[in-house]
Amino acid sequence: MYIIGENIHILSDAVKAGLRDRDAGFFQKLAVSQVEAGAQALDLNLGPRKKDGEEVFPWMVKAVQEVVDVPLSLDSTNLRGIEAGLKEITKAQPIINSTSAEEERLEAVPLLAKKYNAKLVALTMGKSGIPVSADERVNIAIEKLIPRMLEIDYPVSDLIIDPLVLTVSGCQEYAPELIEAVRTLQVVWDPPPAISVGLSNVSNAVPNEGRPLINRVYCAMLMGVGMNMMIADPLDEKQNELVRIIEERDDSTAVGKLYLAISDSIAAMEEPSIDDVDMDDPEQAEIWKTVQILLNKVIYAESYLQQ
Amino acid sequence: MPIEIPVDKWPGTVNTVTLGATAADGGTRSKVVTIGGERSLPFMHFENETPHPPVIALEMTAARPGDWSQVLLDAWGDVVDDPARWAGACEEAGADLILLMFGLNDADGNPVTPDFAVGTVKAVLQATGLPLVVLGPGQAEVDNEILVPVADATKGERLVLGLCEDANYRTIVASAMANGHLVLGRTPMDVNLAKQLNILMTDMGLPLDRIVMDPTTGALGYGIEYGYSVMERLRLAALQGDAMTQLPMLVNPGYEAWRTKESKVGEGVPDTWGDWAARGTHWETLTAVSLIEAGADVVVLRHPDSVTRVREAIDELMTLETA
Numbered sequence: 001m002y003i004i005g006e007n008i009h010i011l012s013d014a015v016k017a018g019l020r021d022r023d024a025g026f027f028q029k030l031a032v033s034q035v036e037a038g039a040q041a042l043d044l045n046l047g048p049r050k051k052d053g054e055e056v057f058p059w060m061v062k063a064v065q066e067v068v069d070v071p072l073s074l075d076s077t078n079l080r081g082i083e084a085g086l087k088e089i090t091k092a093q094p095i096i097n098s099t100s101a102e103e104e105r106l107e108a109v110p111l112l113a114k115k116y117n118a119k120l121v122a123l124t125m126g127k128s129g130i131p132v133s134a135d136e137r138v139n140i141a142i143e144k145l146i147p148r149m150l151e152i153d154y155p156v157s158d159l160i161i162d163p164l165v166l167t168v169s170g171c172q173e174y175a176p177e178l179i180e181a182v183r184t185l186q187v188v189w190d191p192p193p194a195i196s197v198g199l200s201n202v203s204n205a206v207p208n209e210g211r212p213l214i215n216r217v218y219c220a221m222l223m224g225v226g227m228n229m230m231i232a233d234p235l236d237e238k239q240n241e242l243v244r245i246i247e248e249r250d251d252s253t254a255v256g257k258l259y260l261a262i263s264d265s266i267a268a269m270e271e272p273s274i275d276d277v278d279m280d281d282p283e284q285a286e287i288w289k290t291v292q293i294l295l296n297k298v299i300y301a302e303s304y305l306q307q
Numbered sequence: 308m309p310i311e312i313p314v315d316k317w318p319g320t321v322n323t324v325t326l327g328a329t330a331a332d333g334g335t336r337s338k339v340v341t342i343g344g345e346r347s348l349p350f351m352h353f354e355n356e357t358p359h360p361p362v363i364a365l366e367m368t369a370a371r372p373g374d375w376s377q378v379l380l381d382a383w384g385d386v387v388d389d390p391a392r393w394a395g396a397c398e399e400a401g402a403d404l405i406l407l408m409f410g411l412n413d414a415d416g417n418p419v420t421p422d423f424a425v426g427t428v429k430a431v432l433q434a435t436g437l438p439l440v441v442l443g444p445g446q447a448e449v450d451n452e453i454l455v456p457v458a459d460a461t462k463g464e465r466l467v468l469g470l471c472e473d474a475n476y477r478t479i480v481a482s483a484m485a486n487g488h489l490v491l492g493r494t495p496m497d498v499n500l501a502k503q504l505n506i507l508m509t510d511m512g513l514p515l516d517r518i519v520m521d522p523t524t525g526a527l528g529y530g531i532e533y534g535y536s537v538m539e540r541l542r543l544a545a546l547q548g549d550a551m552t553q554l555p556m557l558v559n560p561g562y563e564a565w566r567t568k569e570s571k572v573g574e575g576v577p578d579t580w581g582d583w584a585a586r587g588t589h590w591e592t593l594t595a596v597s598l599i600e601a602g603a604d605v606v607v608l609r610h611p612d613s614v615t616r617v618r619e620a621i622d623e624l625m626t627l628e629t630a
Contacts, residue, residue, distance in 0.1 A: 169499055299544045299552060301503035306510065307551055 001243045002229040004073055004095075004196065005031075005039030008064075010047035019046065019056065024063040031064045039234040042068065043097060044085075045075035053081025061088040073097045073121070073231075079108060086116040097121040098162060101144035114154045121160045121196065124181070130164050132173055134180035137163050142188050159193040160229070161185055167204035168214060168293055168300050175202065175218070175294045179266065183225035196229040197222065202294070207302060216242045217290040220259045223247075224266030258284050262291055271295070314354050317546035321345040321604075322516050322553050323358070326404060326467055326489065327438025333463030333487065337436025340404050342519075342604040343555035348542065349602050350624045360625050361599045363614055364440060364607045365402035366561050367393045369427045370414040376571045378584045379609050388414070390427050391434035398435045400611035401618060406440040407431055409453060419444070424453035425460045432461065440467040440491065440557075440607075447475035458482040467491050467519055467557075473504055480511050491557060493521040496533055498540045498552075505551045519605065520554040526563035527594045534558070535601045542602040556602060560595035561609035592616045599624070 008030055009015055018026035031042055042064065049056050053076065061072060065088070073095035074082045082096055098121035099109035113120040122145045124130070124137040131137055141161050149156055163181040166174040178197070185195050202218045203211035216239055219230070223246045232239065242259060244250065251257040261276040272295075277288045286305050292298040301307075323344040328334025344358035371387050372380075386393040390407070397405050413423045428441055441457055443450030454468050455478065469491030471479050476492065483490045492508055494500040501522050509515055522541060524534025538556060545553040564570055569580065570587035580586055591613045595606040599621065608614055 170497075172499075297547070298549050299502045299540070300499050301506055301551065302499075303503055303506045303510075307506055 001223075001247065002040050002196075003038060003234045004041040004043050004229070004231045005034035005037075005234045006043050006045075006198070006200070006231045007034055007233060007235065008042060008060075009045045011045075022059065024059075024066075027060065027063050028067045031068045034234045035068045035070055037234040038240060039070065041071040041073055041092075041095060043073040043075050043231055045097075046081070048077050049081050050078060053078035054084040057081045057085030058088045061085045065089070065091055071095055071119070079112060083112060083116075086112070086118060089116070093117060093119060095119040095121060095160070098123050099145075101126040101140045103127065106144065106148050110148055110152055110154050113158070114152055119158045119160055119194075120154070121162050124161065124163045130166065130174070132177055134177045134184060137177070137181045138184045138188060141185055141193075146189055146193070156189055156193050157191050160196045161193045162196050162198065165197045165199060165201040165218075167206070168202055169205040169302075172293065172296050172300050176296050179221055179225055182222055182227050186226055194229055195227065196231060197227060199230045199232045210302070210305070212236060212238060213286060213290055214294070215239060217259075217262070217287055218294055219243065220246060220263045221266045221291070221294060224263035226267075254278065254281060255283055255287070258287055262287070312353055315347065315351075316354075317346055317548075319346075319546045319548035319550075319553060321542070321545050321555055322518075324489065324516050324519060324555050326440075326465060326519075328463055328465040328487070332465075334465055335432060335436075336438055336464065338438075339465070340438050345542075345546075345602070347546070349600055350627060352627060357625065359604075360621055361603055362403035362605050363401070363617055363621075364404045364406045364557075364605055365397040365400060365611070365614065366406045366408060366559075366607050366609050367397055367431075369407060369409045369419070369424070370412060373410075375609070376565050376587060377573065378570070378587045379565060381584075382610055382612070391430040394431040394435040394437075396611075398437055401614045402437060402608075404438040404440065404605070405431065405435060406442065406607050408442050409444055411444045411446070411449060419449065419453055421453055421456040425456050428457050428461060428466075432464065438465070438467075440469070442469045442491070445470055445472075450475060451478040454479055455482045458486045458488055461488070462486040465489060469493065469521075471504065471508060473500065473507075476504065476508055477511065480508050480513050483517065484511070484513055489517040489519060491519050491521055492554075493523060496523045496525075496530075496537050498522075498537055498544070501537070501541060502544075502549075502551045505554060509551070515550065515554065518554050519557050521557050521559070524558045524560070524563060524598055526560070526567050527590055527597065528569070529563065529567055531563075531594060531597060535597065538598065538601040538603065555604035557605035557607065558598050558603045559607045560598055561591055561607050561613070564591035564594040565609050588612045588616070592620075596620045 069091050071092040074085045075097040096113050096118045099105045100123040124140040186192050203214040245256040262272045265272040277284050279285045293300045321343040325341045327336040327339040341359050347354040386396045443454050467489045468483050471490050471492040492504045494504050522537050525531045541552045570590045573583040588610050595617045
C-alpha cells in the first residue's frame with residue numbers, strides 16, 4: 001500500500017497554529033513521524049492561501065525537504081502557490097493535488113504538471129458535482145481527464161485518478177459505487193493510471209470514536225478491488241495492521257480471517273456472507289454491521305453498532 | 308402484447324401500530340385506528356394487500372391559532388375558540404383521528420400550565436371518541452412540563468405524545484411507557500437522523516409498536532421532493548428488513564401547505580391564481596396525496612374540505628385494478 005500521509009492538513013488546529021508561527025520544526029517533526037510510520041509521500045494541504053500562497057508553499061517545501069526525501073503532494077486550489085512550491089522541489093518527483101474535470105481547472109493544472117514534471121491527482125468531478133454512479137465517474141475519467149492528458153502529451157502513467165470517497169453519514173449511496181469505480185478505473189486504459197482515494201473521508205461527520213472502524217472496514221473492501229494507493233493517516237496503527245493482514249493474507253486471527261473473507265468477496269463481486277462471521281464475537285459483529293452500512297444495505301445512524 | 312408486471316418480494320414488514328384504546332383495553336375511545344403492516348411499497352396490491360389504508364388526522368389547537376390562514380379560520384368558524392366543540396367538528400368532518408396542538412400560551416395569552424393542558428385534553432377526549440395525538444409546543448421544558456401530567460391523567464388511552472426529538476425524548480418516552488401511551492418522533496428530513504432517534508427511543512425499552520415517526524416534509528413546490536425521497540428511502544429500508552426504520556410514518560401536509568404563499572395570501576397575487584380558498588385546499592390535498600404515495604400512514608390536515616378529497620383519493624388508490 002502506497003500511503004500519502006495526510007497529517008499536514010489545514011483543518012488541524014495544530015497545523016493552523018504551526019503555519020501562523022512559521023514553526024518549521026513542527027512540520028519537520030510531523031513529516032518525519034509520518035515517513036517513519038511508512039508514508040511513501042506526504043500531502044501538504046494548506047488550504048486556498050489566497051493571500052500568501054506564493055510565500056507559504058515554498059517555505060513549507062523547503063522546511064519539509066530538509067528532513068525527508070519522499071515525494072511531496074502540493075494540495076491547494078491556489079495554482080500560483082503550487083507553482084511557487086514546485087520551483088523549490090529538489091528531491092523526489094512531486095505531486096499536484098488536484099485537478100478536476102471542470103473546464104478551467106482541466107485547462108490549467110495539467111499544463112503546470114507537465115511543465116514541472118509532476119504527477120497529477122485528477123478528481124472524477126465535473127462542473128455539476130460528483131456523480132453517484134460508478135459508471136458516470138469512470139466516464140469522467142475516460143471522456144475528460146485522460147483525453148486532456150493525451151492532448152497535451154502528458155504521460156498517463158503519471159496520472160493519479162481520485163474517484164472521490166464521500167461520507168457514509170449523509171452520502172451513503174456513494175459508498176458502494178466508489179468501490180466499483182475503483183474496480184473499473186484499473187482497466188480503462190493501458191497503461192492504467194494510478195488510483196488513489198482519500199480513505200478517511202468515508203467517515204467524515206461520524207463521531208470520532210466511530211471513525212477508525214469504518215475506515216478500516218472500507219479499506220479492506222477497497223483492497224479487495226485492488227486499491228493500492230491512498231491518502232491516509234500513516235500513524236493509525238490498527239489501520240496499518242489491517243493493510244498488513246490483507247497484503248500478507250494473514251488469517252492467523254479470527255478477525256484477520258474475516259477481513260480477508262470480506263476483501264475476497266468484494267474482489268469476486270459477491271456479497272460478503274454472514275456465514276463467515278462469528279456474531280458472538282463483538283469485534284466481528286461490529287465489522288459485519290459496518291460492512292452492511294458501507295454496502296448501503298442498512299441505513300447509517302450514529303448508533304448503528306447498537307442495533 | 309401482454310405485459311408482465313415485475314413483482315418484488317420484500318423480507319421486511321412495517322410495524323402495525325394501534326392508536327387509541329377502547330374501554331375493553333383500558334381507554335375510553337369509541338374507535339381505534341390501526342396503521343402500518345405494509346409489506347410492499349404503497350398500493351402495490353398485486354404484490355401484497357395493504358392491511359391498513361392511510362388515515363387522516365385533523366389538526367386543532369388548544370387555543371385559537373394565531374398564525375393560521377384566514378381561509379382556515381373561516382372554514383372552522385367559532386369552534387376554534389372551544390377545543391371540545393372543535394374536536395366534535397373534526398369528527399363530523401370525517402377525520403379518523405385528531406391531532407391536538409399546544410402552543411406556548413393558553414386562550415387568555417398566559418403561558419400554558421399543566422392544569423390547562425390536562426383540562427383541555429380531557430375536554431377533547433370527552434367530546435370525541437376518536438384517538439388523539441397530543442403535541443407540545445416543541446420547547447423541551449414546556450413540552451415536558453405539560454406532557455407528563457397529561458400522560459398521567461389519561462393512563463391507558465394509548466394517546467400519541469410528542470414531540471420526541473434528538474434533544475428531548477427521554478422524559479416523554481418514559482412517561483408514555485409508564486402510562487401505556489405511544490410517542491411521535493420527529494427528525495428534520497434526514498434518513499440517518501430518523502433512524503438514530505428510533506434507536507435511541509427503543510434503547511430506553513419502548514416497544515417498536517408504540518412509536519410513530521415523523522420524517523418531516525415540505526409542501527408542494529417547497530421541498531416536497533426532498534421529503535418524498537426521505538420517506539421513500541426509509542420505507543425501502545423497512546421493507547428490506549431494517550428494524551429501526553420499520554415505523555409507520557405521520558406527516559403534516561396541512562401545516563406545510565397552509566404556510567405557503569399560495570395558501571396563506573389572498574391579496575396582491577395574480578388573478579390567474581384563482582379563488583383563494585380553492586387554491587389552498589388544492590395545495591393541501593395535492594401535498595397530502597403525494598405524501599401518501601410516498602408511504603405516509605397518517606396525513607395531518609387542516610381544512611375540512613381537504614378531508615373529503617384526500618379520502619376519495621385514498622379510496623381510489625385502495626381499490627386500484629391490478630390486472
